[in-house]
Amino acid sequence: MERMKLNILGLAEVRWKGAGSMKLGSKTLIYSKGHTHERGVGILFDVTTAKSLRSGCQISNRVVVAKLIAKQLNLRLIQVYAPTSNSEDVEVEKFYEEIEKAKGYIKSQDTIIVMGDFNAKLGDERVEDVVGPSGIGTINERGSRLIE
Template sequence: MERMKINILRLAEVRWTGAGSIILGSKTLIFSGEHTHERGIGILFDVAAAKSLGSSCPISDRAVVAKLVAKPLNLGIIQVHAPTSDSEDVEVEKFYEEIEKAKGYVKSQDIMGLMGDFNAKVGMKE
């Protein structure tokens, strides 16, 4: 059986506190969480992708930015984990503000990738 090759993997519900980066075997994980072991977000890089990692910026337990040095353009990856559609409006608005803040860390001449779990709900409304 052939193994799947993954260079960059987005993670939601990491549930780690604080923010930072850590080397896990041959992988590098950048993560961002709060004070409790709830939610949390991360991006996992293989060795090749981690060599291109220029910087990262934790925004919140729902958003993190990684900047990769590349040619001809650098790449900004924004990983998010949205609140569910039944969340309070204040929490949803805060999430969209965090996306805007994250976008501010990516230069206009860089390629920006936005990925994540946008928590859509399906089914009949009761």
């Protein structure tokens, strides 16, 4: 069996207290967590990719940003973990405000990748250049909000 090589891995539900970065063997993890053992997000980098890591910014226990410097572009990663469908609308609004705050750390010429668990269903139809046709099921309210 061939081993899968991952350079960057986004994590949701890290469930650690606090925020920061740490070495895990040859990997580097940046993470953002609250005061209890719930929620939490992180981004794990292999040893080569971690050399390009310039900073990590912990926005909340649902959003973390990483800045990578490369030869031809600057890359910003935003890892998220959205509230579930059981959550109050206020919590969902706060989550999207946190994503906007994360985007405030990004320069206009940076390449942005937003990844994570959005707790949304996007359906199986293409929506302009936002969503491809490989989703499952029928789009739900959270999916519409995400596309928006």
